[in-house]
Amino acid sequence: MKRFVFLIIFSLLLSVNVIFAEEDFDYNSKEFQSIVRMLSMEGHSGDDLATCPVKQTYYNEVAGLLAQGKTKDEILNDYVDQLGEEALTAPVKTGFSLTAWITPFLLLFLATFFVYFLIKKWVSPNQCGDDLNREFINETETEILLSVIEKERKKYF
């Protein structure tokens, strides 16, 4: 009985929540989705919209702001102004937070140079001269050759 009551209450709660989803705004529109995906919604962005009141509040707010004619950047900036950078699911691309975006690529860039000079250092110039007339080593062909030799060896010895 207790569970039955719980189920009924839960269903009612859900029904209250869902109605506006259909009536107020097309939450499936690309523009809308591109905005809500950028909002962390206080850690509720991955929750089920129908059952999460926090997520519903955010969806309502974004729908309202879009209805007022605000653009995606303006809406996201509004949230950052109110709640700080934590409002977004990614750091902003200014100030200190810019380091979050550029550091991996900076490292990749520097490491590429490092590896380039390392290979250059490891390629012995004398050896290079010798190699001009040397055929590249094909692993597969070497293996096949070895396996044929092995077969012949077994046959005759």
Added chain:
Amino acid sequence: MHNIGVLTIYLGLAISIYSFIAFIVGVIKQDQKWVNSGKNGVLTLFLLTSLTIVLLLYVLATSQFQFKYVSMYTSSDLPIVYKLSALWAGNAGSLLLWTFLLTMYTTMVAFSNKMKGNPMVPYISTIMLGNAIFFYFILATTTRPFELNDFIPSEGNGLNPMLQDPGMIIHPITLYLGYVGLAVPFAFAIAALILKNVDSFWIRMTRRWTLLAWLFLTLGNLLGGYWAYLELGWGGYWAWDPVENASFMPWLTVTAFLHSVMIQERKGMLKVWNLSLIILSYALTLFGTFLVRSGVLTSVHAFGDTNLGTYFLIFMGIAVIFAMYVMMSRYHLLKKDSDHFESFFSKESSFLINNLILVCAAFAVFWGTIFPLISEAVRGTKVTVGVPFFNTVMSPILLSLLFILAICPLIAWQKSTIKNLQKNFLIPALLTIIVAILLFIMGIRTIYPIIGFTLVAFMLFTHISEIFRGVKARSSVTLENYPIALIRLISKNRRRYGGYTVHFGIALIAIGIIGSQNFSVESMKTVAIGEKINIADFEITYENLAQKSEGLNDIIFAELKVQKNGKHVGYIQPEKIFYSNWQQPSTEVGMISSWQEDLYIVISAWERDLRATFVVRVNPLVKWIWTGGVVVVIGTLFAIWGGRQNQVIPRYRGTVRKVT
């Protein structure tokens, strides 16, 4: 039972300390008796840990709620399989499992036939025992599996419903097997350094260990993704959650290691780099554990309710500093006898670039994971680093990895000439251009999918071309027909062709990721019975909403008829499950899966008049991810098992000692 359980843990701590000391004394005195005593200690420790784990499983299975761990993670109505899998639902149990695997691996190494008479054994055992001491210390002092409740509850809290899934039985174990497995190559590496053996012996000896650990990490990540996809109901399989990242980072560094060791084996180069990679990989497993246990970062996986994280951080610090010290003290030896590269264009160079990208990818994940902490420490501002960040940063890095993966097989060892490159790349490149044009004709206009699919096609063509060249060459020499030549070719070099199979698997996974990330469509609709939802080529008719009971759980389910392009393709039944002992209901996704796409439906809500809200997603190519995972597993197993190559025991040429 409580006393026995506690006693086994204290005994375990005492025996691990004793064995650790016995090995050190044996090594210092060069006395085999001490070393043998240490080995017996290792075996006893393993048996004792097995007993401890059996005891905990017993109290879990029999619902003995006087134990805190049992009452916290199980309930009497839980199916037996989930009562047992609650072993890794909490800190104490999962750390006991970790300790069990660690002592099992230590025993396998200490009593390994291949390592019989090898002076490295006492050193390796000592290093692994150092780890075991730490874990036993934690089990004895901080997270005690046999801790009693102040009063005995009549019923337990039950297991989180999301964990009541077959995927969740296997996923944590595979990850632990991967994490703990990395302790073996780490211990071999440090033991080799201590003994001043700077050749490739440790690498050859641990090749299968490392591959197996990598395989388990791969499986753990894939199973985790599969579980998330089916159970969490948000339509994705990877959320760049800190704990997911924690298992992805060592996967990346071990992948780099598995490639770079080939250069050391062939040319004796990159010794410092390979050691650094294995130390880093091992440290990252500890870092992952720190993240899960500390609660410093928000994650759906986090256990963090104790100060365990601090202990792990300290232990990780000690392990890394010790390992770096040993490595630096042997630096002069490591730099000796290094070979050189023959040419700028060689497989060696391509492996270096592959390593560069993999390590940078690991760094990018690490950086994104810890950036919230850095931001808060530096300027006191909290930031969230989520999916948009990781997708933006990782996409170009992983695409460049695909490119390297494509060209690597066709570049020869030592030296590739321009003629060689032209000969090898011409046909794959032409075919790839055709694929790119076809993609464009098919209407794909966005840049990432075009680049991604084109690179995957290039990768597949270069691999097929390389295999075909091998088959043709073999056939022309041996006069075998092509199928026989193919079978013999791949069975003669399981390592290489196992590796290529893994690459094929990665290509399939990449196809799935690119497709699902770029072309998925989502719609949320509230409909009445008989109404339809149209999405992509699908027409979904909502037919019924009903309730049923399964054990103590109540299930609300909807029945939906699915048509695609006017043709009936089946019924989907998404569910919402309500548990008697858990507040949050869980989602059971309804899905029709095909090679082309998954139709993925979640029932979100319903009303008294039976109107219901559905989240409907069409996720293209997701099946390719799981298929790719299976191919990766097959390839790795092929590379590990059987074959003459795998039977060869590398010859030990290092320092000789009296004790082994």
